[in-house]
Amino acid sequence: MSAPTIDAPHSAALDAAESGAVQLITVTLRIRRFNPEEHPDPVWVDYQLLMDPKERVLDALNKVKWEQDGTLTYRRSCAHGICGSDAMRINGRNRLACKTLIKDVNPEQPITIEAIKGLAVLKDLVVDMDPFFQAYKDVMPFLITNGNEPTRERLQSAEDRERFDDTTKCILCAACTSSCPVFWNDGQYFGPAAIVNAHRFIFDSRDEGAEQRLEILNDREGVWRCRTTFNCSEACPRGIEVTKAIQEVKRALVTRRF
Amino acid sequence: MSTDINDVELVSSSQAHTGRGLGTGNPADQFVIQPPRTRTTKTPRRTRTNFEMLAWLFMRLSGVVLVVLILGHLIIMLTLDGGVSRINFAFVAGRWASPFWQGWDLLMLWLAMLHGANGMRTVINDYAEKDSTRLWLKTLMGVATVFTVLLGTLVIFTFDPNI
Numbered sequence: 001m002s003a004p005t006i007d008a009p010h011s012a013a014l015d016a017a018e019s020g021a022v023q024l025i026t027v028t029l030r031i032r033r034f035n036p037e038e039h040p041d042p043v044w045v046d047y048q049l050l051m052d053p054k055e056r057v058l059d060a061l062n063k064v065k066w067e068q069d070g071t072l073t074y075r076r077s078c079a080h081g082i083c084g085s086d087a088m089r090i091n092g093r094n095r096l097a098c099k100t101l102i103k104d105v106n107p108e109q110p111i112t113i114e115a116i117k118g119l120a121v122l123k124d125l126v127v128d129m130d131p132f133f134q135a136y137k138d139v140m141p142f143l144i145t146n147g148n149e150p151t152r153e154r155l156q157s158a159e160d161r162e163r164f165d166d167t168t169k170c171i172l173c174a175a176c177t178s179s180c181p182v183f184w185n186d187g188q189y190f191g192p193a194a195i196v197n198a199h200r201f202i203f204d205s206r207d208e209g210a211e212q213r214l215e216i217l218n219d220r221e222g223v224w225r226c227r228t229t230f231n232c233s234e235a236c237p238r239g240i241e242v243t244k245a246i247q248e249v250k251r252a253l254v255t256r257r258f
Numbered sequence: 259m260s261t262d263i264n265d266v267e268l269v270s271s272s273q274a275h276t277g278r279g280l281g282t283g284n285p286a287d288q289f290v291i292q293p294p295r296t297r298t299t300k301t302p303r304r305t306r307t308n309f310e311m312l313a314w315l316f317m318r319l320s321g322v323v324l325v326v327l328i329l330g331h332l333i334i335m336l337t338l339d340g341g342v343s344r345i346n347f348a349f350v351a352g353r354w355a356s357p358f359w360q361g362w363d364l365l366m367l368w369l370a371m372l373h374g375a376n377g378m379r380t381v382i383n384d385y386a387e388k389d390s391t392r393l394w395l396k397t398l399m400g401v402a403t404v405f406t407v408l409l410g411t412l413v414i415f416t417f418d419p420n421i
Contacts, residue, residue, distance in 0.1 A: 185294060224311060
């Protein structure tokens with residue numbers, strides 16, 4: 001997945017960004033701030049920064065927090081697209097702030113940043129992830145086997161490993177689940193991320209709990225609520241074909257039941 | 259500054275989700291807007307039926323059949339042999355004299371009504387936030403569907419051209 005680059009007329013600074021030279025440009029971050037202890041309603045606040053467009057949106061957020069307003073609250077840990085802490089809605093699309101370069105989100109306009117949708121916003125860009133992880137726990141994302149434990153590793157052929165390779169990439173950032181319109185309307189839907197992680201074990205040749213997981217996902221709030229709007233595939237910062245994984249779980253359910 | 263453990267309010271990560279903020283007793287929690295129906299440890303599990311799967315399959319299969327039935331119906335009614343201008347009581351009576359057209363219309367009625375009702379059911383499931391609203395909307399829709407299907411079926415089978 002790649003964020004769309006802008007085709008609009010480039011400024012000199014943007015051209016410099018392409019060639020590798022450092023040229024600072026003025027960037028406006030329009031952040032949706034929310035602090036329930038101060039005001040019951042969220043407000044959009046603009047911050048002006050002098051940034052190198054080759055830097056990431058997370059760098060801009062850090063710059064705001066460290067130099068302008070220390071009360072700005074957001075999650076970030078590794079800052080290299082692995083921990084999945086800083087998923088947020090940048091210019092109306094779910095992305096990881098640490099994987100999005102400023103030059104890719106049209107810095108000539110104010111860059112809007114808000115919390116991911118469908119989860120309760122606790123403060124600024126921090127949401128309550130409990131329902132998200134509850135859905136993850138509910139699909140039993142761990143190896144289930146019967147019989148005696150082998151004395152050696154559980155071996156697997158390269159083809160068997162390839163079968164679920166795509167869904168092992170998930171970092172649980174919630175970008176997919178919080179881009180899903182079904183999840184926005186009904187938080188009890190498992191959501192794409194939980195289904196992706198179920199897929200990772202359902203199609204693992206070493207795992208024997210596929211039937212249990214399929215039974216869970218055959219539920220009222222399971223895979224059948226998916227409308228294949230592809231928002232999740234588009235949002236995934238790891239490029240997982242999320243909708244395809246969900247459809248594969250549906251197919252497995254249909255073929256195993258008939 | 260004292261770092262006595264008693265001074266710190268511990269919030270465990272496995273704390274039951276209350277559906278109102280983090281449940282820390284902070285008065286500001288009331289301003290935190292919860293999304294409709296969040297998943298908690300108390301979310302009911304496993305209905306253990308294949309209803310949702312069968313409904314999903316029905317939508318796909320009936321959809322394919324309906325494309326043929328409805329396009330055929332529209333072509334016959336609107337374009338062939340002068341189109342709408344020739345439709346009158348005698349035309350309908352003539353068509354329903356044949357069991358083939360009776361079957362066609364019956365199938366189209368049942369599939370279209372069930373297909374539409376199932377689609378509405380998913381819309382209601384999505385948008386109704388309260389369980390009671392959902393129940394009432396679905397009841398209303400179910401009654402309307404059953405009434406329409408039964409009335410249509412009755413008409414197709416008891417139609418009398420000499421009325």
